[in-house]
Structure formats: structure tokens, C-alpha cells
Amino acid sequence: MTAQPLLVFDFDGVIVDGMAEYWWSAWMAAQRLNAEPQGLGSDAVPQGFRRLRPWVHHGWEMVLLAAEMPQLDPERWVVDYATEQDMALQRRGWSASLLQEALDQTRQQAVSSDRAAWLGLHQPFPGLVDRLQAFQEEGVDWAVLTTKTAAFTAELLESLGLRPWRLDGREAGPKPEVLLRLQRERVLAGFVEDRRATLETVRDTDGLQSLPCWLASWGYLKPSDREDLPRGIQLIDQDRLATPLAQWP
Ligand SMILES: [Mg+2]
Known part of the structure; x- marks a missing residue:
């Protein structure tokens, strides 16, 4: 590994x-x-x-x-x-x-x-493409885990010039299961997601309780999603995303 x-x-x-x-x-x-x-x-x-x-x-x-x-x-x-x-x-x-x-x-x-x-019809959020590309210099690999189909996502990533270490789509199964599989292969630094309920499920999954989780503040959030986050889930904004991983909340 x-x-x-x-x-x-x-x-x-x-x-x-x-x-x-x-x-x-x-x-x-x-x-x-x-x-x-x-x-x-x-x-x-x-x-x-x-x-x-x-x-x-x-x-x-x-x-x-x-x-x-x-x-x-x-x-x-x-x-x-x-x-x-x-x-x-x-x-x-x-x-x-x-x-x-x-x-x-x-x-x-x-x-x-x-x-x-x-x-x-798909636009990357401002700064995201550059930020993802910069992880390489930081010695961090990144992967994509989505409920979209892998084929569509691969096509979109390609059109943005983005090459993740791995892409798992809808076909790969529920996100916690995929994260557990990834964890058997790699040291996971964390998971960035804009659906709070998904992050909560991840943190409640045996084997993932200590996985750092970040809720993307620029995503599709309900107003209440930002409040009273459980332990282990931190809200992250784009300014903080731009800083080295070690400085994330
Ligand atoms: Mg999402």
C-alpha cells in the first residue's frame, strides 16, 4: 500500500x-x-x-x-x-x-x-479545477465518488482536464461501502461531500468513524445543514479548500 x-x-x-x-x-x-x-x-x-x-x-x-x-x-x-x-x-x-x-x-x-x-451545461465551481490539480504538488492523490454514472462523470472530468486516481460511480454501490473498499487499498485523508446526510451515514459506518469528513459550503446545502454539525464533520469553504490539506479545519 x-x-x-x-x-x-x-x-x-x-x-x-x-x-x-x-x-x-x-x-x-x-x-x-x-x-x-x-x-x-x-x-x-x-x-x-x-x-x-x-x-x-x-x-x-x-x-x-x-x-x-x-x-x-x-x-x-x-x-x-x-x-x-x-x-x-x-x-x-x-x-x-x-x-x-x-x-x-x-x-x-x-x-x-x-x-x-x-x-x-456543467460548469466547475470557481477554482476547483486548479485546486484539484495542485494536490499533486502536495503529495496527495484524489479520487471521485459520485452517485452519477461513472461513464458520464469520466467524460465530464476528461472535458475539464481532470484525472483522478480513481473514479467510482453509481454502479460501485453506496458511498460508505466504496469508502471502506478504498480504505483497504489506500490511506484515506478524508471525504469532501455536499450532502450532510451522506457524511453522517459515513461517520456512523463501522470502520469509517474516524474518517475526516468535510461538508462543502459552496454546494447544494439546506440552510440548516451548516448548523450544529456532529463531531468529525467540518464545514469547509473555498478559501480554506485552497489552503494545504494540513490546514483544513
Ligand atoms: Mg453532491
């Missing part, structure tokens, strides 16, 4: 801002289901969608949000997202698998018909 530490990064909301792609794909997937949001175009991300994105765990939820957007009240959804989601699914007679399939098909078609345009 090499002694060089490995730092693991989530992708969406940490390296890349995919908001424009989320909305575009969700809008197009809703259209596939004859439910595109009336009065809203596929280009401009509505404020309500942006605001609710931190509550989204699986891609299909964005398709429902897009379809519901014209009549949706964000104030009610942030109070009880799960109930509002269930009610909307029932009213439309939709299932998670139906929506996920529509989303996957939309993305596959976008990638095969106009790859460059689809890639262009």
Missing part, C-alpha cells in the same frame, strides 16, 4: 455545478412524460427548483419537481418534502422508476445527439 494519502471528492455540488443540467434534463424528461412545466423554458433555472435542489437525493425527484414547478409552493415543500413528493407522485400516478427511466433516456439521448452542448 502506498503511504501517499488519498482524498475523496463527491462530484455534483463539489467539483461541478450541474444546476443548469439538472433543470434542463428534468424539463426534457418531464416533456417525455407529456408533463413539461407550462410557462417555464428549459434554459432558465427557476428559483424554486434551485431552492429545493438540496432536498433531492435521487435524480428522478428532479423530474417530479420540474413537472410540478408551475404550481409548486417551495415554502410547503421545504417543511415536509417527503409528504409533498408522495402526494405529487400519487396525484400523477407516477413511480420513481418511471421518472428515473425518463431521466436516464433524456441524458443518453443528449449525450449521443449533442455531446458538447450537454457537457457545456
Whole structure:
């Protein structure tokens, strides 16, 4: 085992801002289901969608949000997202698998018909590409662990000129399991992620209780995510990210 530490990064909301792609794909997937949001175009991300994105765990939820957007009240959804989601699914007679399939098909078609345009919907967060490239000089390797498919993520990383030591996508399994596998191969320096619940699950996993976890403040966070973080999870902003790893909180 090499002694060089490995730092693991989530992708969406940490390296890349995919908001424009989320909305575009969700809008197009809703259209596939004859439910595109009336009065809203596929280009401009509505404020309500942006605001609710931190509550989204699986891609299909964005398709429902897009379809519901014209009549949706964000104030009610942030109070009880799960109930509002269930009610909307029932009213439309939709299932998670139906929506996920529509989303996957939309993305596959976008990638095969106009790859460059689809890639262009993803923008790296300011400074992230340079920062990741600089880890090499620090003697730190970095990896990507994402719930996106590995093929899409590999393509996006490639387009940004980024080459992680390793990439694990949706197919690799739940993030805690992948981290445990990585830990058998490498010394893990920590995990940077913008979903607090994922970090909490990681810290509650046997074998990962001492893994340093950082919550990316520039990602898709609910307002309450920043408050009262449990031990072992630190909020990190982009200024601190730019400092050497040894100086991170
Ligand atoms: Mg994320």
C-alpha cells in the first residue's frame, strides 16, 4: 500500500455545478412524460427548483419537481418534502422508476445527439479545477465518488482536464461501502461531500468513524445543514479548500 494519502471528492455540488443540467434534463424528461412545466423554458433555472435542489437525493425527484414547478409552493415543500413528493407522485400516478427511466433516456439521448452542448451545461465551481490539480504538488492523490454514472462523470472530468486516481460511480454501490473498499487499498485523508446526510451515514459506518469528513459550503446545502454539525464533520469553504490539506479545519 502506498503511504501517499488519498482524498475523496463527491462530484455534483463539489467539483461541478450541474444546476443548469439538472433543470434542463428534468424539463426534457418531464416533456417525455407529456408533463413539461407550462410557462417555464428549459434554459432558465427557476428559483424554486434551485431552492429545493438540496432536498433531492435521487435524480428522478428532479423530474417530479420540474413537472410540478408551475404550481409548486417551495415554502410547503421545504417543511415536509417527503409528504409533498408522495402526494405529487400519487396525484400523477407516477413511480420513481418511471421518472428515473425518463431521466436516464433524456441524458443518453443528449449525450449521443449533442455531446458538447450537454457537457457545456456543467460548469466547475470557481477554482476547483486548479485546486484539484495542485494536490499533486502536495503529495496527495484524489479520487471521485459520485452517485452519477461513472461513464458520464469520466467524460465530464476528461472535458475539464481532470484525472483522478480513481473514479467510482453509481454502479460501485453506496458511498460508505466504496469508502471502506478504498480504505483497504489506500490511506484515506478524508471525504469532501455536499450532502450532510451522506457524511453522517459515513461517520456512523463501522470502520469509517474516524474518517475526516468535510461538508462543502459552496454546494447544494439546506440552510440548516451548516448548523450544529456532529463531531468529525467540518464545514469547509473555498478559501480554506485552497489552503494545504494540513490546514483544513
Ligand atoms: Mg453532491
